[in-house]
Amino acid sequence: MPLILRQCLRRRFSRPLAAFLQLTWFLLIAYATAVGAADDRNPLANDPKAAKAGEYEFRINCALCHGLGAHGGGRGPDLTRAQKKHVHSDEEMFQVISNGIPGTVMPANGTNGQGVGMTDEEIWQIITYIRSVEVKAPAKPAGSAARGKDLFYGDANCSLCHMVEGKGGRLGPELTAVGGSRTREAIIDSVRNPSRRLAWGLTEATKEFPQEYETITVVTADGKEIKGAALNEDNFSVQMMDTNEQIYLLEKDKLLSFKKSRESMMPKYNPDILSDKDLEDIVAYLTNVGTK
Amino acid sequence: MTGPRIVVSLWIVSLACGLVATQARGQVTFERLLNAGKEPQNWLTYSGDYSGRRFSALDQVNVTNAHSLVAKWVYQTGATGKLETTPLVVDGILYASAQDDRAFALEARTGRPIWMYQHQLPGDIRPCCGRVNRGLAILGDKVFLGTLDAHVIALDTKTGNVIWDAVAADYQKGYSFTVAPLAVKNLVVIGVSGGEYGVRGFIDAYDAATGARKWRFYTVPGPGEPGHETWEGDSWKIGGAPAWNTGTYDAATNQIFWPTGNPSPSNRGEGRAGDNLYSNTLLALNADTGKMNWYFQFTKHDEHDWDATQVPVIIDSGGDSGKHLIAQANRNGFFYVIDRTTGKLISASAYGKITWSDTKDAEGRPVANKNASPTLEGHTVCPGALGTTNFMAPTYDPQTALFYVTARDQCDTFSTAPQPYEAGHAYYGSAYFPSDEAEPYRGFLKAIDPATGEIKWTFEHTSPTWSGVLATAGALVFTGDAEGNFIALDAASGKALWHFQMGGAVYAAPMAFAVDGKEYVAIAAGSAVYAFGLP
Numbered sequence: 001m002p003l004i005l006r007q008c009l010r011r012r013f014s015r016p017l018a019a020f021l022q023l024t025w026f027l028l029i030a031y032a033t034a035v036g037a038a039d040d041r042n043p044l045a046n047d048p049k050a051a052k053a054g055e056y057e058f059r060i061n062c063a064l065c066h067g068l069g070a071h072g073g074g075r076g077p078d079l080t081r082a083q084k085k086h087v088h089s090d091e092e093m094f095q096v097i098s099n100g101i102p103g104t105v106m107p108a109n110g111t112n113g114q115g116v117g118m119t120d121e122e123i124w125q126i127i128t129y130i131r132s133v134e135v136k137a138p139a140k141p142a143g144s145a146a147r148g149k150d151l152f153y154g155d156a157n158c159s160l161c162h163m164v165e166g167k168g169g170r171l172g173p174e175l176t177a178v179g180g181s182r183t184r185e186a187i188i189d190s191v192r193n194p195s196r197r198l199a200w201g202l203t204e205a206t207k208e209f210p211q212e213y214e215t216i217t218v219v220t221a222d223g224k225e226i227k228g229a230a231l232n233e234d235n236f237s238v239q240m241m242d243t244n245e246q247i248y249l250l251e252k253d254k255l256l257s258f259k260k261s262r263e264s265m266m267p268k269y270n271p272d273i274l275s276d277k278d279l280e281d282i283v284a285y286l287t288n289v290g291t292k
Numbered sequence: 293m294t295g296p297r298i299v300v301s302l303w304i305v306s307l308a309c310g311l312v313a314t315q316a317r318g319q320v321t322f323e324r325l326l327n328a329g330k331e332p333q334n335w336l337t338y339s340g341d342y343s344g345r346r347f348s349a350l351d352q353v354n355v356t357n358a359h360s361l362v363a364k365w366v367y368q369t370g371a372t373g374k375l376e377t378t379p380l381v382v383d384g385i386l387y388a389s390a391q392d393d394r395a396f397a398l399e400a401r402t403g404r405p406i407w408m409y410q411h412q413l414p415g416d417i418r419p420c421c422g423r424v425n426r427g428l429a430i431l432g433d434k435v436f437l438g439t440l441d442a443h444v445i446a447l448d449t450k451t452g453n454v455i456w457d458a459v460a461a462d463y464q465k466g467y468s469f470t471v472a473p474l475a476v477k478n479l480v481v482i483g484v485s486g487g488e489y490g491v492r493g494f495i496d497a498y499d500a501a502t503g504a505r506k507w508r509f510y511t512v513p514g515p516g517e518p519g520h521e522t523w524e525g526d527s528w529k530i531g532g533a534p535a536w537n538t539g540t541y542d543a544a545t546n547q548i549f550w551p552t553g554n555p556s557p558s559n560r561g562e563g564r565a566g567d568n569l570y571s572n573t574l575l576a577l578n579a580d581t582g583k584m585n586w587y588f589q590f591t592k593h594d595e596h597d598w599d600a601t602q603v604p605v606i607i608d609s610g611g612d613s614g615k616h617l618i619a620q621a622n623r624n625g626f627f628y629v630i631d632r633t634t635g636k637l638i639s640a641s642a643y644g645k646i647t648w649s650d651t652k653d654a655e656g657r658p659v660a661n662k663n664a665s666p667t668l669e670g671h672t673v674c675p676g677a678l679g680t681t682n683f684m685a686p687t688y689d690p691q692t693a694l695f696y697v698t699a700r701d702q703c704d705t706f707s708t709a710p711q712p713y714e715a716g717h718a719y720y721g722s723a724y725f726p727s728d729e730a731e732p733y734r735g736f737l738k739a740i741d742p743a744t745g746e747i748k749w750t751f752e753h754t755s756p757t758w759s760g761v762l763a764t765a766g767a768l769v770f771t772g773d774a775e776g777n778f779i780a781l782d783a784a785s786g787k788a789l790w791h792f793q794m795g796g797a798v799y800a801a802p803m804a805f806a807v808d809g810k811e812y813v814a815i816a817a818g819s820a821v822y823a824f825g826l827p
Contacts, residue, residue, distance in 0.1 A: 053711070053712075055709075056709035056710060056711055057709075057711075059707060059709040059723040060709050060711075060718070060720055060722075060723045063707075063723055063725070064723075064725050064726075068670075068707070110419075117418075117419070118718070119716075119717060122717070122718070204775075204797070205796075206374070206776075206796045206797040206818055207755070207774050207775065207776075207797045208755070208756065208758070208774055208797065209733065209755045209756070209774070233754050233775075234754050234773065234775030234776070234777055234793075235753060235754050235773055235775065235777055235779065235788070235791065236777060236788075236791055
C-alpha cells in the first residue's frame with residue numbers, strides 16, 4: 001500500500017475502520033493480480049486453427065530473421081528450441097514480441113518499418129504456432145564443450161578475432177551470445193562459408209540496414225594500403241579496423257583508392273583446416289556459453 | 293501637447309506594423325497556388341507547385357558556392373520513428389507535420405516554434421508502415437492535416453487551433469491518412485491509406501471552409517460502374533487501391549492526377565482474378581466533380597505490393613512537338629511517360645533491376661511474366677516488394693530537362709501466406725524476404741532523360757535511401773542518405789559537392805525557400821527538421 005494512503009488512513013479513520021479499508025485494499029490488489037494473470041495466459045493455447053493462422057503470421061512478421069518453420073535464420077535464433085534465451089512463459093513471449101529486446105535487433109511489434117503491427121490476437125496465434133513446432137527434448141550438442149573451448153582459444157585461432165565472455169580479439173563479431181541465438185547449422189555455415197552471409201555489425205536507430213562485416217581496402221594519400229573490416233561507412237567516410245585492431249577514421253575523398261568487398265576477412269575454414277569433429281566441439285562450447 | 297503627439301506617433305507606427313504584418317502574413321489563395329512558381333521564396337504545396345516537379349527557382353545557392361553551405365537551424369520535433377514530412381513555407385513561416393499527427397509552425401528564419409498541435413489518436417490505430425505523416429496543405433487561413441485515424445483536420449495558420457475536424461472513414465477497419473493533402477480551388481483533396489488492411493480505397497475532396505465532403509472517388513468501382521468487372525466476386529469490397537501519396541493538378545484541363553496503390557491482399561492474387569481496376573493506376577479526375585476522365589493502369593493484377601503511388605510529374609515537352617506529358621518513376625521499376633490529355637502511354641523504360649517483365653503489350657505497357665507470381669515455396673522477383681522506388685518524392689529540373697529519382701536494386705523472394713480477411717487485421721497474403729544474401733541491395737540517385745528513358749548519370753549510395761530529391765535553379769540536386777547525410781550534387785553530372793551529417797536517416801524530401809532575400813534548403817532527418825544556407 002502506498003505510504004501516503006497509509007498515512008491518510010491513520011489520520012482520518014478509527015483503527016477498526018482503517019483495518020477494514022486496508023483489508024479491502026489488499027483484496028482489490030489480489031483480485032487485480034489474478035485477473036491480470038488470467039489475461040496473460042494464451043487464450044488460443046493448443047488451438048490448431050490458431051496455430052495455422054500463426055504460421056502465416058509468423059511468415060509475414062518473423063520469418064525474415066527466424067526462418068521459415070521457425071528453425072532460425074542467419075539473423076535470429078531457432079525458436080523450435082524449448083529452451084529460449086529471453087523467454088520461458090507465453091506471457092514473456094508476448095512481452096518480447098510486443099516490445100522487442102533492447103540491445104538486440106529484435107524489434108518491438110510494428111516498428112520494423114515495413115510491416116503492420118500485429119494485434120494481440122495475432123501475437124497469441126504466433127505463440128500458439130511456436131509452441132506447436134517446439135522440439136521438447138532437443139538433442140544435446142554432439143561435441144565436447146571443454147575441448148571446443150581449448151580449440152577456440154588455441155589451435156583453431158578463433159579468439160584471435162572473436163571475443164567470448166570478455167576474452168579474445170576485436171576484429172570479428174563478439175560471440176558470447178551466438179550459441180543461444182543462432183542454430184548449429186548457421187554457426188557451422190558461417191565458419192565454413194564466412195562470406196556467404198556477412199555478420200551484422202552496428203545497427204543504427206533510424207537506418208534501414210545494419211552495417212555488415214564487409215572488407216575494406218584503401219590506399220591513403222601517402223600511399224599506405226590498409227585492409228580491414230568495416231565498423232561503419234557512409235557516402236563520405238569510413239570507420240574500419242585492421243588485423244592489429246587499429247581503428248582508422250577516413251574521409252573517402254582524401255584516399256587514393258577505396259575498395260569494398262563482400263569477401264569476409266575471416267578465412268574459409270574448410271574441413272582440411274578444421275575437421276567436422278573439431279567444429280562440433282567449438283559449436284558445443286559456444287552453445288554452452290550462449291545458453292547459460 | 294505631449295499626449296496627442298504620442299498618440300499620432302503610435303498610430304503611424306501601428307499602421308506601418310499593420311502593413312508589414314499584412315504583407316508578411318498574406319493568405320494563400322488558389323491564385324497564389326496556381327502561380328507558386330512565381331514566388332520561389334515560398335513553398336506552397338507538397339511538391340512546391342501543382343506540377344509535382346519539386347523544383348525551386350531559387351539560385352542563390354548554386355554549383356559555385358554549395359560547398360560552403362552551413363546549418364542555419366535545427367528544430368527537434370520530439371517525435372520518434374520516420375519523419376517523412378515536406379515543410380511548407382509561406383511568407384517567413386514554415387509549417388510541417390511529424391509522426392503521430394503533430395503539426396507545427398516555425399519562424400522559417402530561426403526555426404523557433406510559433407505553435408504546436410498534436411491530434412489525440414486512439415490507442416488502436418492501424419498504421420501500415422510507421423506512424424508517419426508526409427505533410428500539410430495550405431489554403432486561406434488554414435493548414436490541413438490528414439490523420440492516422442482517418443480524420444481531415446483544418447488548423448488555423450496563426451494559432452494551430454482546430455477550425456474543423458471531418459471523419460472520413462472508420463480507422464478500426466484499417467483506414468488512415470498519411471498523405472500531404474492537395475488544396476485545389478476551394479477544395480482539400482486527400483487520398484486514403486490502408487492497402488495492407490483490405491480497405492476500399494478512395495480519394496476525397498472537402499470544402500476548405502467548412503470541412504463538408506464535396507466528392508469521393510472510390511478507386512475500386514462498385515456494382516454497375518465501369519471496371520467493376522475486373523474484380524472476382526465480392527473481392528472489390530476489400531480491394532485496396534489506396535491513394536496515399538500526393539497527386540498533381542493541371543489548371544488548363546482542370547484535372548487532378550492522382551496515383552493509386554496495390555490491390556488487397558497486396559501479395560496474393562488468388563480470389564481477386566482480373567485486372568483489379570483502379571489499383572496501381574494513374575487517375576485523371578475532374579477537380580470540381582471527382583469524375584474520372586481517363587486512367588492508366590501500370591501494374592495489372594499486382595501480386596508484389598507495387599503501389600503506383602509515386603508522384604506523377606507534369607512535364608511540358610516543348611522540344612517534342614509540344615506534348616503535354618506526365619511522367620512517373622514507378623515502384624515496379626519502369627519509368628512511364630504518358631500523354632496527360634488522353635492518358636495514352638508514350639514510353640515505358642526500365643530504370644532498375646527488373647525480372648518480372650520482358651514483354652510489352654500493344655500499347656507498350658510492360659506485362660508480367662507467367663512465372664512472376666508468389667509461390668508457397670517462394671519465388672524470387674526483381675524489384676522486391678519495396679520497389680525500385682517508393683514514396684520518396686522525385687524532381688524534374690526544366691533546366692537540365694532531367695528527372696531525378698531515388699532508386700534501389702533489391703530482389704525479394706515472395707512466399708505465399710494466405711490469410712482470411714478480417715476487418716481491421718493486416719491482410720497481405722504473402723511474405724517476402726531479401727533473396728540473395730550475397731548481394732542484397734544497392735541504392736542510387738538516378739538522372740533519367742524523359743525524352744529517351746536513358747539514364748544520364750547515377751550516384752550510388754552506400755546503402756539504399758528513402759530520401760526524396762529536390763532540384764534548384766542553382767544547377768543543384770539535393771538528397772539525403774540512409775546514413776544521415778544531406779547532400780548537394782551537380783545536377784548536370786551527379787558529382788557530390790557538399791554534405792552535412794544530420795545524425796539520423798532521411799525518409800523525407802527536401803524543399804527550398806527564402807527569407808529576407810536569403811535562400812534556405814530544408815529537410816527532415818531523424819527526429820528533426822534542418823535548414824541550411826550560405827554563411
